[in-house]
Amino acid sequence: MPTSSPRIAFIGGGNMARSLIGGLVAQGTSAASIAVAEPNAAARDALVADYGIAAFADNTDAARNADIIVLAVKPQVMRSVCEPLATLAAGTLFVSIAAGIGCAQLDAWLGGGRAIVRCMPNTPALVGAGATGMYANPAVSPAQSDAARTLLQGAGITVRIADEALMDAVTAVSGSGPAYFFLLTEALQAAGEAQGLPPDAARALAVQTCLGAGRMLAESGESAATLRQRVTSPNGTTQAALDSFEADGLRDIVRRAVEAATRRGGELARQSAQ
Ligand SMILES: NC(=O)C1=CN([C@@H]2O[C@H](COP(=O)(O)OP(=O)(O)OC[C@H]3O[C@@H](n4cnc5c(N)ncnc54)[C@H](O)[C@@H]3O)[C@@H](O)[C@H]2O)C=CC1
Numbered sequence: 001m002p003t004s005s006p007r008i009a010f011i012g013g014g015n016m017a018r019s020l021i022g023g024l025v026a027q028g029t030s031a032a033s034i035a036v037a038e039p040n041a042a043a044r045d046a047l048v049a050d051y052g053i054a055a056f057a058d059n060t061d062a063a064r065n066a067d068i069i070v071l072a073v074k075p076q077v078m079r080s081v082c083e084p085l086a087t088l089a090a091g092t093l094f095v096s097i098a099a100g101i102g103c104a105q106l107d108a109w110l111g112g113g114r115a116i117v118r119c120m121p122n123t124p125a126l127v128g129a130g131a132t133g134m135y136a137n138p139a140v141s142p143a144q145s146d147a148a149r150t151l152l153q154g155a156g157i158t159v160r161i162a163d164e165a166l167m168d169a170v171t172a173v174s175g176s177g178p179a180y181f182f183l184l185t186e187a188l189q190a191a192g193e194a195q196g197l198p199p200d201a202a203r204a205l206a207v208q209t210c211l212g213a214g215r216m217l218a219e220s221g222e223s224a225a226t227l228r229q230r231v232t233s234p235n236g237t238t239q240a241a242l243d244s245f246e247a248d249g250l251r252d253i254v255r256r257a258v259e260a261a262t263r264r265g266g267e268l269a270r271q272s273a274q
C-alpha cells in the first residue's frame with residue numbers, strides 16, 4: 001500500500017458502489033483518487049456529477065493505475081469482469097462485495113496469488129448505517145487489510161471474520177438481515193391496521209418504533225434482552241405480546257430462516273464455482 005491515500009477503482013457503479021463512494025467522499029477521500037467503470041452511460045454521468053470522480057466505460061481503463069480494485073458487479077458477471085484484470089500488477093488489492101463467491105474462485109479468475117478481501121455489506125450502507133463482514137485471504141498484508149476496512153467504514157461498521165466459511169452466516173444475518181426487519185415492520189403495520197389504526201398512522205408508528213429500537217440497541221450499550229425487559233411491565237401489554245411470540249416459536253422461526261439463508265449462500269457459491 002502507498003503511504004499516501006490509495007487510488008481506488010470501482011468496477012460496477014450500481015447501488016452498493018455508489019454508497020461506498022459516497023461514504024469515502026464524505027470521509028474526506030479526494031475524488032481525484034477514485035475511479036469507476038460502469039457500462040451504463042446515465043449511471044456513469046450521475047457518478048461524475050454527484051462525486052466529481054473519473055468514470056470510464058471500460059473496466060481496464062478505470063483499473064489500470066489503482067492500488068485497490070472494488071469488484072461491485074453482480075455475481076453472474078464476476079468471471080467475465082475478473083479474467084481481463086488478471087494482467088494487473090501483483091501488489092493490487094481486490095475487494096469483492098459479491099454475494100457467494102469465494103476468495104479461491106476469485107483468485108483463480110484473477111490469475112492466482114492475489115490479495116483479496118471478500119466482504120458482505122448490506123443496503124443500509126446507502127444511508128451510512130451499513131454493517132459489513134470482511135474476510136481477508138492470507139495474501140492480504142496488514143496495511144491492505146486496514147485500507148479495505150477504512151474504505152468500507154465510510155458506509156457503516158465493519159466486522160472482521162477470520163474463517164471464510166462463516167461468510168455465508170454473515171450473509172444470512174446482516175446481508176439479508178435488513179429484509180427481516182422490513183418484513184417485521186410490514187407485519188406490525190398490518191397488525192396495527194387490523195386493530196383499526198389508519199394506514200398512515202400505523203406506518204408512521206411502526207417505522208419510528210423500528211428506528212427507535214435500533215438506535216437504542218446501537219447507542220445504549222445494553223443488551224437486546226435488557227432493553228426488552230425494560231419495556232415489559234409485569235402482566236402488562238408487552239408481556240401479553242411476548243408470551244404470544246414465544247408460544248408461537250418466534251426464536252425457532254428466526255433460527256430456521258437464518259439456517260435457510262446460510263444454506264442458500266453455500267448453494268450459490270457452489271453454482272458460481274461451476
Ligand atoms: N443489494 C444488496 O443487498 C447487496 C448486494 N451485494 C452485492 O453487491 C454487488 C452489486 O450489487 P448492487 O450494487 O446491488 O447491484 P447493481 O445492479 O445496482 O450494480 C451493479 C452495476 O454493475 C454494472 N455492470 C454490469 N456489468 C458490468 C461489467 N461487465 N463491468 C462493469 N460493470 C458492470 C451495472 O451496470 C450496475 O450499475 C452484487 O455482487 C451483490 O451480490 C452485497 C451485499 C448486499
Ligand SMILES: O=C(O)[C@@H]1CCC=N1
Pocket residue numbers: 099171175176
Ligand atoms: O439476497 C441476496 O442473495 C443478496 C445477498 C445479501 C443481500 N442480498
